[in-house]
Structure formats: structure tokens, C-alpha cells
Amino acid sequence: MLARTPPTLDALLRGLPASWTLAHEGGETWSPFDVMGHLIHGEQVNWIPRARIILTHGDARVFDSFDRLAQFTASAGRTLPDLLDDFARLRKANLRELGSLDLTDADLDRPGRHPELGVVTLRQLLATWVAHDLDHIMQISRVLARQYSDEVGPWRAYLRIISGT
Amino acid sequence: MLARTPPTLDALLRGLPASWTLAHEGGETWSPFDVMGHLIHGEQVNWIPRARIILTHGDARVFDSFDRLAQFTASAGRTLPDLLDDFARLRKANLRELGSLDLTDADLDRPGRHPELGVVTLRQLLATWVAHDLDHIMQISRVLARQYSDEVGPWRAYLRIISGT
Numbered sequence: 408m409l410a411r412t413p414p415t416l417d418a419l420l421r422g423l424p425a426s427w428t429l430a431h432e433g434g435e436t437w438s439p440f441d442v443m444g445h446l447i448h449g450e451q452v453n454w455i456p457r458a459r460i461i462l463t464h465g466d467a468r469v470f471d472s473f474d475r476l477a478q479f480t481a482s483a484g485r486t487l488p489d490l491l492d493d494f495a496r497l498r499k500a501n502l503r504e505l506g507s508l509d510l511t512d513a514d515l516d517r518p519g520r521h522p523e524l525g526v527v528t529l530r531q532l533l534a535t536w537v538a539h540d541l542d543h544i545m546q547i548s549r550v551l552a553r554q555y556s557d558e559v560g561p562w563r564a565y566l567r568i569i570s571g572t
Numbered sequence: 573m574l575a576r577t578p579p580t581l582d583a584l585l586r587g588l589p590a591s592w593t594l595a596h597e598g599g600e601t602w603s604p605f606d607v608m609g610h611l612i613h614g615e616q617v618n619w620i621p622r623a624r625i626i627l628t629h630g631d632a633r634v635f636d637s638f639d640r641l642a643q644f645t646a647s648a649g650r651t652l653p654d655l656l657d658d659f660a661r662l663r664k665a666n667l668r669e670l671g672s673l674d675l676t677d678a679d680l681d682r683p684g685r686h687p688e689l690g691v692v693t694l695r696q697l698l699a700t701w702v703a704h705d706l707d708h709i710m711q712i713s714r715v716l717a718r719q720y721s722d723e724v725g726p727w728r729a730y731l732r733i734i735s736g737t
Binding site: 408411414415417418419423427521524525526527528530531532534535537538539541542544545548549551552555558559560561562564565566567568569 | 717
């Protein structure tokens with residue numbers, strides 16, 4: 408599943424005009440461009456670094472906090488194709504590193520300590536990595552569809568992605 | 573956008589084991605396999621056929637009803653890679669046909685008659701085709717993520733795709 412996210416987002420987003428990739432759901436919500444920056448930051452500081460903390464320190468060392476807004480400075484001035492390339496490259500390297508850890512069932516049950524959630528296991532961290540990817544594929548699909556909230560006219564009633572019901 | 577859906581779903585689904593592709597959200601909800609059959613049925617009887625009805629008859633002829641459950645018989649015995657291939661092939665042919673219609677702004681404003689929603693325009697039909705694709709990409713992402721509802725442990729609270737909030 409983790410290897411699928413870069414090509415999935417590439418197929419969905421690469422080459423789209425900025426009117427789609429920079430669009431969001433209003434207020435402080437994120438655009439597809441913002442989400443890509445967030446996914447990149449996760450590859451850099453979240454998933455594998457936290458796995459390494461668990462393997463080295465167990466729950467004796469709390470994870471570093473994750474900055475959910477890091478992409479607003481880190482992505483400044485970059486292009487979406489550049490972010491897609493970066494995400495694919497980082498994910499590939501992280502999956503190679505994950506494979507090289509040769510995790511056993513006992514490793515997967517090792518505990519770590521989340522700054523807000525408390526004790527979690529390495530197994531839960533890896534499952535969350537997968538679900539988090541899917542959460543953001545869902546978010547990007549929703550953000551894109553909602554740009555057509557008015558354009559679909561009466562069909563709005565049938566489109567849960569727009570009506571939210 | 574319409575050309576992006578087949579490669580997006582291909583990247584997300586092709587080669588996944590049945591434990592993912594046949595999983596659903598309980599009750600009568602749909603699996604990724606069911607959704608692919610529904611998308612195929614739409615290519616066959618919904619979008620382009622309705623566009624043709626609008627162009628030929630305007631709102632004098634009501635659209636045929638769309639069978640939301642057709643895939644449960646049509647997909648029986650088929651494989652997911654086969655459905656992905658079929659969807660890509662049908663979508664490509666339909667986009668070629670859409671291009672060949674050389675639609676003008678006046679065409680896009682032509683009215684049609686939906687059996688439940690009443691008067692709609694060709695422009696709204698085409699926007700709905702796009703949003704409907706994205707709705708089902710969102711649905712498939714959600715169905716996949718929810719298979720990890722328990723596996724993510726305490727992170728469930730942070731994953732809107734699982735918590736539903």
C-alpha cells in the first residue's frame with residue numbers, strides 16, 4: 408500500500424493547472440499542493456524516524472512533535488511536479504529502509520511514546536502510515552470535487568463528496 | 573480530470589490481494605471491486621448515452637434510469653485487473669467520442685431531463701461525471717483505510733478517514 412501512494416497521486420495530480428492544485432475548501436483548509444508538502448514532511452521526520460526511536464529507545468523516549476504546518480514554509484516557491492518527484496523519491500528510500508530493518512513480530516509489538524496519545528506500538532505506527540496516506544488521497548479527491556460544487560447543479564444531491572452527507 | 577481516473581485507480585488497486593479489494597464497510601456497502609463495476613456500468617450506459625440524449629432530444633426525452641446495483645450481476649466471476657482494463661478502455665473510447673462531439677457553449681447549455689432531478693444541462697452532466705469519479709476515488713480510499721480501524725490503535729483519533737469526524 409505504501410508504495411502505491413506516489414504513483415496514485417502522480418496520476419491524479421501531475422500536469423493539472425494551478426486552478427485545481429492550489430484550490431482548497433476555504434479558510435485554512437489545504438490544497439493538493441499543501442497536502443503534498445505535508446506528505447513530504449512526514450517522510451522526512453515522522454514515520455521512519457519514529458520507528459527508529461521505538462527500536463532504539465522503546466517508550467523511554469517520547470517522539471518529537473510533528474509540525475502539521477511545516478509545508479507552508481517548506482513548499483514555498485516550489486512546483487507541484489517537484490513535490491511529486493520529491494515524495495516519490497523519499498518514499499522509495501523509506502521503504503528500502505523499512506525493508507532493511509527486517510522487523511520481527513516482537514519488534515512490531517515494541518512500544519513507543521507519542522507526545523499526546525501515550526503508548527503506541529511500532530505495528531500501530533506502520534498501520535497509521537498506510538491509513539494516513541489514504542486519508543490524504545481522500546482529502547485531495549474531496550478538495551478537487553468541491554471545486555465543482557456549483558457546476559454539478561441538481562446532481563449535488565447525489566454526490567456525497569460535495570454534499571458531505 | 574476524466575482521463576486521470578483509470579491510471580489513478582490502477583496505481584491504487586492493481587495487484588492488491590482480495591483481502592483489500594473485496595473488503596467493504598459492512599452491510600450493503602461496496603468494495604473497491606464493486607465500485608469498479610459501477611464505474612464501468614456508468615461508462616456503458618450513463619454519461620455519453622445521456623449526453624447523446626440531450627444533444628438529440630433536449631429535455632423532451634427523459635434519461636433512462638441508472639441501475640446503481642448493476643455491477644453485482646455484471647461483475648460476477650470477473651477479476652479486478654480485468655475490470656481495471658475494461659474501465660480504462662471504455663473511458664478512453666468515451667473521451668474520444670466526447671472530443672468528436674465538438675461541443676460549443678450553446679451545446680453545453682442544452683437542457684436534458686433527469687428522471688428524478690428534473691431539468692439539468694449538458695454542462696452539469698459533464699461536471700458531474702468528473703465529481704462522480706472523485707467521489708468513488710474517495711470512497712475506495714476510505715474503504716481501504718477502514719480495514720485498519722483497529723490496527724492504528726490510539727492514532728484512530730487523528731485519522732478522519734477512520735473516525736469519520
